[in-house]
Amino acid sequence: MSRKRILAGGIAQESHSFNPVLTNRARFNIRSGAAAIASARGTNSLLGGILDAAERAGAEVVVPTLFRAQSGGPVEDAVFAEMRDMMCDAAKRGDFDAIVLPLHGGMLTPTLHDPEGALMASLRAITGPDLPMTVAFDLHAHVTPQILETCDLLAGYLTNPHGDQGDTGRRACRAVLDILDGRLRPVLSAVHVPMLTLGHDRTDEEPLMGLHARARAAVESGLAYDVSIFNAQQFLDVPGLGNWVLAYGNGPDAKRDALALELAQALWDQRRALIGTYPSLEECLDRAERGTERPLILGDQGDRVAGGGPGDSTYVLRALLARPGLPPSVVPLTEPEAVQACHKAGKGARVTLEVGGRYSTVAPPVTVTGEILGLGTEAQVTYDGPADAGYTAKLGAYAVLGVGKLRILLTDQPYSYLDPDYFRAMGVDPAEMGVVVTRSGYHFTLNFAATGECITVDTPGMTSYRVQELPFTVARPFFPLDEPDFKPALARLGRP
Helix, strand or coil, X not given: CCCCEEECCEEECCECCCCCCCECHHHEEEECHHHHHHHHCCCXXXXXXXXXXXXXXXXXXXXXXXXXXCCECCECHHHHHHHHHHHHHHHHHCCCCEEEEECCCCCCCCCCCCHXXXXXXXXXHHHCCCCCEXXXXXXXXXXXXXXXXXXXXXXXXXXXXXXXHHHHHXXXXXXXXXXXXXXXXXXXXXEEECECCEECCCCCCCCHHHHHHHHHHHHHHCCCCEEEEECCCCCCCCCCCCEEEEEEEECCCHHHHHHHHHHHHHHHHCCCCCECCCCEHHHHHHHHHHCCCCCEEEEEHHHCHHHCCCCXXXXXXHHHHCCCCCCCEEEEEECHHHHHHHHHHCCCCEEEEEECCCCCCCCCCEEEEEEEEEEECCEEEECCCXXXXXXXXXXXXXXXXXXXXXXXXXXXXCCCCXXXXXXXXXXXXXXXXXXXXXXXXXXXXXXXXXXXXXXXXECCCCCCCCHHHCCCCCCCCCECCCCCCCCCCECCCCCC
C-alpha cells in the first residue's frame, strides 16, 4: 500500500473589525516546507497535532507554507493572496490523498469576511469534490455555511482558555484518515445560535463546562463522531455572527440531530450567564501595594491584542505611574516611534517620550521620562505552555524603559504576551515583578499559572466586552445587543 500524502498549511490570525490598523506581512511568522514541519513537530499546536496523527499512521504531510500572526486588524489582501497562491500551486503540483488545514477561523481581510472559506473553496476547485478535506479551528472561529459546505469535517478547540491545540489537530487528521480508510462518511448536524459569549465562557467553569461534558459523553458513547461548540470572536462585524454547534457522525441520525438542538438551546438559555464581570484595576493595584505572596498577572481586557486590539492603550500605564508605592511592575505598549527614538538614543540614555493612545482612544498619550535599560532588533519567544507549548515566535524591535520601579516594554509590533517568555525575551523576568500586565483577557492564565495569580481586569477599550459601545451594523441582530426570536433549527449543511 502506498504512503498517503496530506496537504497541510494555510494562515492563522484572529481579526478585529474595528481595529483600523491592518495586519501586514511583517506581523506574520511565516514558515514553509521542512522548516514549517520541524518547528511544529512535538509542539502543542494545530500543525503539531496533525503531524503527530499523520506520522503515527505512516502518512506524509506536505506544508507549502503556514502564516501565523497575533490577533489584530484585518489582514492585508495581498498577504492572504500570497498564502492562498502558495497553497493552490502546491495542490496543483502534488498528488495528494487528503487536505488537513490548521487555521484559526476568525480572520478578515478588507474585501473578505470569510477568507478561510475562500481558501478552502479555492483548494476544492483544484482537487474536485471527492478529495477528503478536514479543518481545525480555534473555538472562537466565525463559522460560515461556505466553510461547512466545503470541508468534510470541522474540528474546534474544546477548551477555553485554549490548551488542546495539538489534540484538535489530531482530531482533524484522524478524521481525514478515517474517511480515507472508509471508517467515516461524515454527516453534519449543525445549529446556529445568534448570540455572543462575553467573558464568562471558560470551559473549565459553568455553564460551558456542563455543555462540553454532554458533548464529550456523546462522542465517548458513539452517538457522535466529533462535536464542537464554537463561541465566535466577539468583534467581527460580519454576516451570520454567532455561536455554532456542530455534531458529526456516520450517516443521518435523529439522535445526533437532537443532541445538536439540545446543546444549542442550552447555550441560548444560558446566554445571560455567559456575560462576565471583573474586578476593577484600582482594587487589584490596592492589593499589590499591600503586598502579595505571588506576582499579580493582570489581563488588560480593554486592549487585548489576543482579542485584536492595537496594544497601545495607556489606561493601565497611567494607573501604574500614579502609584509610586507599587512593587516592581511591567507593562507592554505598542509604540514603534518610541522604539526608534530609544534605539537612536542608545542603551543607558535618559529620554522623555510621548507614548501610546494613538489607536486606543480611551486614554490619551502619556509623557514619560526614564532610562533605556534594554534594546533589541529582534528576539525569539519559545512558549512555556501548556498552551502552544514549544511554539516559537520572533519579535521585532523593542526597548525597555525604566521609570522608577516600572518597566515599560516598547515594541514596534503588538503582542499578546500570552506566555512568560515574551517578557524574558526582552530581558524582564515576570517572576521577579509584583505586577505584570498582559495584553490578553484570560488566555494568558494557562501559561502564567506557575508564575503568579492571574486576574482579568475590567478596563475600557476596543476589546472590552462592553459590545454595546462598538458600532456593529452588519452582524446584527444578535444577543446581547438584540433579543432575536430564537428557536433552534438544524441548518442542513455540510458535504453531500
